[in-house]
Amino acid sequence: MPTPSTPRSDRSSSSTTKEKILDAAEELFSELGYDATSLRAVTKTAGVNLAAVNYHCGSKLGLFRAIFERRIGPLNRERLAALERARERVGEGKVIPLGEVLRAFFEAPVRMAAREDPGFRRFLRIAGRMQSASGDHANALVPVFAEVREHFHAALRAALPHLDDRDFSWRLHLLIGAMCTLFADPQRIAILSQGHCDPENPDEVLAQLIAFGKGALGAPSKEPLDEDGAAEGPA
Amino acid sequence: MPTPSTPRSDRSSSSTTKEKILDAAEELFSELGYDATSLRAVTKTAGVNLAAVNYHCGSKLGLFRAIFERRIGPLNRERLAALERARERVGEGKVIPLGEVLRAFFEAPVRMAAREDPGFRRFLRIAGRMQSASGDHANALVPVFAEVREHFHAALRAALPHLDDRDFSWRLHLLIGAMCTLFADPQRIAILSQGHCDPENPDEVLAQLIAFGKGALGAPSKEPLDEDGAAEGPA
DNA sequence: GTCTATAGACTGATAGAC
DNA sequence: GTCTATCAGTCTATAGAC
Numbered sequence: 001m002p003t004p005s006t007p008r009s010d011r012s013s014s015s016t017t018k019e020k021i022l023d024a025a026e027e028l029f030s031e032l033g034y035d036a037t038s039l040r041a042v043t044k045t046a047g048v049n050l051a052a053v054n055y056h057c058g059s060k061l062g063l064f065r066a067i068f069e070r071r072i073g074p075l076n077r078e079r080l081a082a083l084e085r086a087r088e089r090v091g092e093g094k095v096i097p098l099g100e101v102l103r104a105f106f107e108a109p110v111r112m113a114a115r116e117d118p119g120f121r122r123f124l125r126i127a128g129r130m131q132s133a134s135g136d137h138a139n140a141l142v143p144v145f146a147e148v149r150e151h152f153h154a155a156l157r158a159a160l161p162h163l164d165d166r167d168f169s170w171r172l173h174l175l176i177g178a179m180c181t182l183f184a185d186p187q188r189i190a191i192l193s194q195g196h197c198d199p200e201n202p203d204e205v206l207a208q209l210i211a212f213g214k215g216a217l218g219a220p221s222k223e224p225l226d227e228d229g230a231a232e233g234p235a
Numbered sequence: 236m237p238t239p240s241t242p243r244s245d246r247s248s249s250s251t252t253k254e255k256i257l258d259a260a261e262e263l264f265s266e267l268g269y270d271a272t273s274l275r276a277v278t279k280t281a282g283v284n285l286a287a288v289n290y291h292c293g294s295k296l297g298l299f300r301a302i303f304e305r306r307i308g309p310l311n312r313e314r315l316a317a318l319e320r321a322r323e324r325v326g327e328g329k330v331i332p333l334g335e336v337l338r339a340f341f342e343a344p345v346r347m348a349a350r351e352d353p354g355f356r357r358f359l360r361i362a363g364r365m366q367s368a369s370g371d372h373a374n375a376l377v378p379v380f381a382e383v384r385e386h387f388h389a390a391l392r393a394a395l396p397h398l399d400d401r402d403f404s405w406r407l408h409l410l411i412g413a414m415c416t417l418f419a420d421p422q423r424i425a426i427l428s429q430g431h432c433d434p435e436n437p438d439e440v441l442a443q444l445i446a447f448g449k450g451a452l453g454a455p456s457k458e459p460l461d462e463d464g465a466a467e468g469p470a
Numbered sequence: 471g472t473c474t475a476t477a478g479a480c481t482g483a484t485a486g487a488c
Numbered sequence: 489g490t491c492t493a494t495c496a497g498t499c500t501a502t503a504g505a506c
Contacts (some may be wrong), residue, residue, distance in 0.1 A: 052489080177417060178416070
């Protein structure tokens with residue numbers, strides 16, 4: 001329950017007006033959602049004048065896009081660089097193992113969120129929520145994820161030759177949905193698991209996402225003949 | 236035999252005012268979201284007077300809750316009945332196999348959405364979106380899912396003895412997130428998969444959800460020693 | 471139960487002084 | 489670039505006639 005009451009001391013002094021607006025908007029959008037956040041609440045939280053948001057960003061939709069412009073570049077760059085490193089590690093033309101591709105996909109957002117910039121955490125919440133949102137603001141950033149999606153789609157496809165196109169698309173979509181739900185509200189799992197899970201621990205989050213993704217994507221493409229569906233234990 | 240309450244008929248003419256309101260609200264909430272939907276739009280779509288929503292539901296939040304009250308009972312009942320049938324099938328006190336539990340969990344929403352009541356499809360979209368939403372309307376229906384969650388939590392836990400509590404909680408949470416993302420926007424996978432996936436086909440949806448869930452939940456609890464993460468193919 | 475009319479507050483956006 | 493003041497529209501909710 002963020003109250004747009006008093007300006008935050010830590011961001012009101014040494015930031016530009018636009019940065020203050022983006023920080024405040026990131027906070028409010030992440031907690032209330034786009035529609036429930038008013039520009040008045042944003043400017044009040046940022047400690048700037050109401051008219052400043054239209055001056056710097058043009059409109060409410062422009063403000064939303066500006067949030068993504070600030071964060072998505074570093075995130076995408078890091079993800080693609082990690083994939084490239086994995087590719088070089090296995091050698092030219094060889095298939096990158098599934099676990100390596102998944103690590104390259106999950107590691108950047110998890111680590112960047114943990115690197116104590118609270119803004120990035122909030123951004124990730126907004127981005128995760130967009131997976132199941134609609135409206136102009138959601139549509140505005142479909143292309144923003146396209147390049148990363150294409151690269152990882154190809155790498156994952158190569159790592160999963162035993163799946164046909166349909167199975168592969170289903171599982172990838174569901175996996176991205178699982179990730180987005182986690183990013184959209186990391187605290188939920190801490191509550192529902194009664195403390196068993198710690199979404200603040202990046203190593204734990206990463207290991208769980210990779211294990212989940214490997215199991216989900218790598219499962220056999222046809223039902224086994226016998227009944228019990230539990231995969232063979234580790235032994 | 237003229238009955239005062241028509242149990243099932245076409246949309247606008249032979250429904251009560253409250254049903255017309257609920258149908259319209261279901262449609263608009265599912266497409267625009269709670270915050271972006273105004274009561275004016277609801278009453279206009281329903282073809283009723285603006286004041287009727289406050290008379291029948293009390294408030295906008297009351298309208299939202301009324302939508303869930305109408306749909307959640309049949310859904311929960313069907314899910315719990317399916318779990319009970321699975322339990323009787325395997326015998327008293329025996330562990331229900333993972334695949335059977337997952338089928339009991341996924342089958343009711345998938346089949347009910349396909350059973351050509353467009354309202355239930357929309358309801359499922361709203362419910363799926365709530366997984367990554369916040370605000371009064373989202374908080375209002377946490378208890379609504381509690382009973383089903385507890386029963387399936389216990390059944391899944393018993394089917395997965397090789398996992399510790401932490402791994403189990405992580406995977407269950409991620410799996411529910413994957414399901415909710417699918418329900419929140421079934422058309423997205425049709426577009427992104429370029430037609431490979433058909434979210435309108437309940438058999439396909441169900442089979443994919445179960446295969447995904449079995450792989451994700453049933454994966455080994457520790458990393459295998461060797462590198463390649465792709466699970467063994469079906470051969 | 472259904473309607474009209476409206477209260478009271480909030481919304482995004484802009485004009486124009488400084 | 490930053491401010492005040494304001495426009496024109498929206499919102500939820502309610503009072504009161506019928």
